[in-house]
Amino acid sequence: MRASETVGRGVREQEPPTFGDEERRTGRIAARLVEEIASGGLDLPLPGSGSTWVRWERLRDLAREDLSLARLAEGHTDAIAILSELGGWTPEPASVWGVWAAHPPGTPLIADKTGGRWRLHGAKPFCSGARVCTHALVSADVAGGERRLFAIRTDGTKPRPGTWASAGMAASDTLTVHFDGVGAEPVGRPGDYVGRPGFHHGGAGVAACWFGGALAVARPLAARAGRDEADAHLLSAFGAVDRELYAAGSVLRRASREIDDHPLDRSSAAVRAARVRAVVADTCTRVLRRTGEALGAGPLAGDVVYARATADLCVYIRQHHAERDLAELGTLVASGTWMSGADDY
Template identity: 25%
Template structure:
């Protein structure tokens, strides 16, 4: 099942993060964007893009320094990175965000020995992680079979990265032992039998190269050391809902890509002097910048509230507001861009058509109405005035 990330082709040392505002970063993102159309297919994974990310040291960008223990990025910086990768290719951004999510869960819940092993998978072996939680009626059960071993039964859907992920973090109902609940585990793909992939499941409008297949784990056997955390840790707040700011950042990157594609197309048609086009571009500009302000605030406030402790409800509510606001921003940017480029701009090989499809599909995240209701519950139950609510 394991697919190897390509080794660097230019002799550069791997594992060292690039400076996020450097020319190397800009060149990397340009390469990812230029290659996006080549993998716009239900069965093609953006292998080259992840080889470049590995080469740049970005697979382990969130891992603490081995010697100092220092975290390399604040949450606001991470969100900007996710946004920029999403702007280059939303499918790459989605898979990369899943990788970052898995590493975050390991950092929260793994034992020291597990952290050493799994973080070495990233730093030394450039392996990709992801989080696969979504399932239908035939969802995963993790059956204890004795002697510290477990047998899996059932399938996951929307498994982004599918067979190209070497360390999928999956969840399932833990049964048959002394413990019960919703358990995380990480599958060592090269040490278990091949899983069954159903690529027929994946026939989406957009995000094609995220190759989010249905995967049946029935018959896979794992060990105690492959279990992550305790039952039901996965849903602990604020980490579960608070992570929504990461996919919101990737989505905002899609809106930025639409803006850039629109402006480039209008310039090529010599339409940038048109007063109506300038008005639409102006509206897109302030909408996107308001999204950037949401990301900055969400990142800095999340770090501050986590450091102070006891702020889980506030973190979750602010994350819910951020994802809601950015979804609305994207939904407003998209028709403005459509009207600007017209039918001719919506045709391949121009990038607008692909970006529009990808963003339309990626915006369909779970439980948007419940998310908004949770915000309403928080502000009605909390008696602080508006000025004090988010301080």
């Protein structure tokens, strides 16, 4: 028998992996989210209200605890901010909201109006909190090629289990959701969701979650660096990580102040969000690499909190699209006024 056949047979005969623990973790995270909402822990200042850093600080701290929890909290609080900015439904007490607005290539989610009532048909991928959210803001295509935001109750939706393959961010319960005539109420006019300044403020707020995730990943390196036996190589790695985190934290704090100073300036909001996301995503990448190289495989194999934080962060920062988003940033700032804007730096 050839070696390749032996290996193949051995793989087939192994017990299939079980995900019961991840399912329990998903349940724990959902319960934790509901607890935070019920206790008022997610009654955060709105972006641009004068306390944007307080809002981001809370998201950062939740991310340092668990990135999947922070992802759900960010979605809930973003939905509340959108409803405040665009009008629409008044959130019911203890309701749990998500923002389901991804539009990857494929079959679009369609909204049509029949008998004076809007209904949604199709499927929407990347719906975080698919089984815990009681309500969601959902973007869908309408006649004429426009895209519009709708508020829904989720009791008529059908989350599809098994549509999230990665171990990273698994507890955020991010699934593809099917809609078969689900009733919907429009929020704002077509284009309002992405056309408002708050769209970019919310995008920068996601980076606060990434930042908290990077702090969680760096925690075991910081602990080891504080021991007497830490060598120069480990201390150098920790010094580099501290430099990156300090820079990213400073960028976030400055951005929060600028948002509070100019909450309705959409053009500056777009540039700011692109810069913040680029800086923080790059910091996360560097922290993941430096920490992983300094600590080796041991913590990944033996420290479940660190291993999950690493897996979660690797997935979450892929909301930043690397070179594509940098090209968009370059397009935004590459104008005749760039040199006169040196005060930005």
